[in-house]
Amino acid sequence: MIDNGDTAWMLAATALVILMTPALGLFYAGLVRSKNGLNTFMMCIAALGVATIAWALIGYSLAFGDGGGFVGNLDHAFLRDVGFEPREGTTIPHLLFMAFQGSFCILTVALVSGAVVERIRFGPYLVFVALWAVLVYPVMAHWVFGGGFLAEGGTLDFAGGVPVEMASGFSALAAALVIGARKDYGRQALLPHNSVLVLLGAGLLWFGWFGFNAGSALSAGTLSTMAFVATHISAVSATLIWVIIEWMHRGKPTMFGAATGSIAGLATITPASGFVSPMSSLIIGLAAGAICYMSLNMKGKLGYDDSLDAFGVHGIGGIIGTLATGLFAQTLINPAGGNGLFFGSHQLLFHEITAIAVTAIYSFGITVVLLKGIDIFIGLRVNEESEVSGLDISQHGESGYSL
Numbered sequence: 528m529i530d531n532g533d534t535a536w537m538l539a540a541t542a543l544v545i546l547m548t549p550a551l552g553l554f555y556a557g558l559v560r561s562k563n564g565l566n567t568f569m570m571c572i573a574a575l576g577v578a579t580i581a582w583a584l585i586g587y588s589l590a591f592g593d594g595g596g597f598v599g600n601l602d603h604a605f606l607r608d609v610g611f612e613p614r615e616g617t618t619i620p621h622l623l624f625m626a627f628q629g630s631f632c633i634l635t636v637a638l639v640s641g642a643v644v645e646r647i648r649f650g651p652y653l654v655f656v657a658l659w660a661v662l663v664y665p666v667m668a669h670w671v672f673g674g675g676f677l678a679e680g681g682t683l684d685f686a687g688g689v690p691v692e693m694a695s696g697f698s699a700l701a702a703a704l705v706i707g708a709r710k711d712y713g714r715q716a717l718l719p720h721n722s723v724l725v726l727l728g729a730g731l732l733w734f735g736w737f738g739f740n741a742g743s744a745l746s747a748g749t750l751s752t753m754a755f756v757a758t759h760i761s762a763v764s765a766t767l768i769w770v771i772i773e774w775m776h777r778g779k780p781t782m783f784g785a786a787t788g789s790i791a792g793l794a795t796i797t798p799a800s801g802f803v804s805p806m807s808s809l810i811i812g813l814a815a816g817a818i819c820y821m822s823l824n825m826k827g828k829l830g831y832d833d834s835l836d837a838f839g840v841h842g843i844g845g846i847i848g849t850l851a852t853g854l855f856a857q858t859l860i861n862p863a864g865g866n867g868l869f870f871g872s873h874q875l876l877f878h879e880i881t882a883i884a885v886t887a888i889y890s891f892g893i894t895v896v897l898l899k900g901i902d903i904f905i906g907l908r909v910n911e912e913s914e915v916s917g918l919d920i921s922q923h924g925e926s927g928y929s930l
Contacts, residue, residue, distance in 0.1 A: 529611075530618035536747035537619045537627055543738025544630035548575045548637050550735055554728025554786070555641055556927070557721040558835050562917025563645045564720065565927035570644065574637035574656050581660040582629040589665035590628065596676030598666050617745050627742060628672070632664045634739075635691045639894075641835035642699035643706050645717075646914055649922040651907050658897050659698065663890055667694050670885075677885070681878040683856055683864050685754065686743035688798025688849040689882055694890040696842020699833060701894040706907055708832035710914050717834075722782055729786040733762060736793045740800040753860060754800040757808035758793065761800075764812030765792025765819075772820050784820075787840065791819035794844035799852040802864045807855035811848065819843050846883055853879035 552571030556564040578586075585604050592599030603609055606625065614624040636656050643652075667690035670677040677689065684690075711717060719725060740758045744751035769788025774780040795815035796808055803811065822839040833839065853876030856867040866872040901907055913921035920926065 528618065529613050529620060530746070533618045533746040534620065534623060536751070537623055537742060537745065540738035540742025541623065541627040541630055543735045544627070544634065544742065545575075547630075547634050547732055547735035547739065548572070550728050550731030551634065551637055552728070553724045554732060554790075555644065555835055557724030557726075557728060558719045558783075559644055560717065560917070561720040561928060562919055562926075564724075564919065565925065566649065566918035566922050567640075567644045568927070569649070569923065570640040570652060571637045573649070573653055574640065575633050577653055577656045578633040578636050578660040579629060581657055582632050582665075583625075586632060586660055586665040587625050587629060589661070590632075590668040591625075591673045594669070594673075596679060597669070598675075599669050599673055619745060624745070627745075628668070631668070631687055631691055631739075632660055635664050635687075635695045636660050638691075638695035638837055638841055639698045639702060641837040642703040642833045644834045645918060646709050646908055647706060648907060648909050649918075651901050651905050654901055654905070655897060658901075659894065662897070663694060663698065663893050664690055667886065667889065671882070677878075677882050680881070681865070681874065682882045683802055683852050683875065683879070684798045684849070684882070685801035685852075685861075686740045686797045688845045688852070689886050692794050692797055692841045692845025692848065693883065693886045694845075696838045696840075696845055697887050697890040698894040699837035700831070700842060701891045702898060703831050703833040703838070705895055705898040705902070708830075709834065710911060712832045713827075713830075719783060725783060725786050729789055733789055733793060736762070736797075740797060744801060750801055750861060753805075756805050757800045757803060758796055760805050761796035761808045761812035761815065762789050762792040764809050765789065765795065765816035768813045768816035769820050772817060776824075787823070787836070788816045788820070791815045791840050791844050794841050795819075795848040795851070798845065798848040799855065802852055802856035802861050802867075804855070804857060804860055807851075807857075811851045811855065814851070815844055815847055818847055845886075849879045849883055850876070853877075 552568040556568040559567050588603035589599050592602045594600040611620045614621040669675040671684040671689045741751040741755040766788040770780040773784040792812040792815045822843045854867045865875045868876045
């Protein structure tokens with residue numbers, strides 16, 4: 528039966544996750560140069576619109592419709608039979624379950640934009656969002672949330688290490704490689720232009736992440752409480768260790784480092800948040816801050832231009848969090864899960880490693896195919912003149928600032 532308390536909590540959690548997309552827009556906009564701030568924010572808002580429609584028309588059915596191990600069927604296309612009755616296995620309306628899961632799809636495709644800001648045409652980007660929101664996210668969501676082969680095989684993913692963090696990260700890496708580096712990349716410092724936007728966006732993302740992870744319990748109770756606490760502790764520990772390492776490495780702690788560290792901690796705890804203890808989440812956050820910091824510093828040596836470090840934070844963070852689930856998960860925390868390596872079982876770690884491999888291959892490969900196809904038919908990249916003048920003017924005919 529429908530539980531009013533669970534429904535109230537899930538309405539709030541859904542709103543929190545939807546808030547994360549404009550929050551990401553603020554965060555990303557502050558990290559680019561001022562001539563591209565408006566365009567960067569618009570890319571996130573566009574994802575909010577296009578992915579919502581794609582999810583309602585077909586994406587939800589592909590993710591949660593009955594089907595084989597790979598993808599769902601079209602029984603729920605156009606939201607057929609998605610009404611006020613409780614979704615099977617939950618105490619909330621089916622329609623609310625659909626909306627909550629859709630908010631994940633929206634944010635995930637918006638995350639990918641961080642790899643290609645300051646150089647991608649707005650129209651082709653919209654085409655990419657529509658295709659990715661049908662061919663990538665729903666398929667991978669089905670694997671772990673909709674009864675697909677990873678879930679059947681024993682993979683644990685509480686809130687989206689596979690379809691959200693790793694899928695966005697590896698897709699971002701593919702996008703950065705396909706579209707190529709910015710014109711000035713490696714020749715001059717491409718510095719963030721607005722620290723206030725970065726801090727505001729990071730703070731709202733942190734706030735929204737409580738809905739993201741604790742909401743994945745699909746009810747108000749002990750499990751959502753544990754996910755809430757684990758999320759916060761991981762974010763705090765990742766922020767602190769990032770600042771400490773940066774201080775030792777570069778001589779000064781920075782605000783941008785602290786903001787990025789917090790997002791790394793939040794991304795990394797996502798798949799493990801409902802399966803691990805608070806002390807385990809502390810260790811996971813420390814690993815997230817340290818390893819993601821190193822991965823961001825390796826980017827320049829490897830030579831690819833992932834503009835806003837979507838792969839270094841979300842791809843690497845998703846890998847760490849998925850592995851950590853295989854190490855730290857406890858049935859004491861969540862009886863529906865399993866025990867990780869440190870609590871007596873090695874099988875779960877094997878399942879998590881398998882999930883990492885198939886996620887990387889599928890999300891990277893399909894993204895390359897989509898972007899190559901779009902580039903052939905309509906072209907992806909702005910011309911050099913538009914890139915120099917800024918995408919705010921060339922793509923939208925307006926500026927983010929009138930001062």
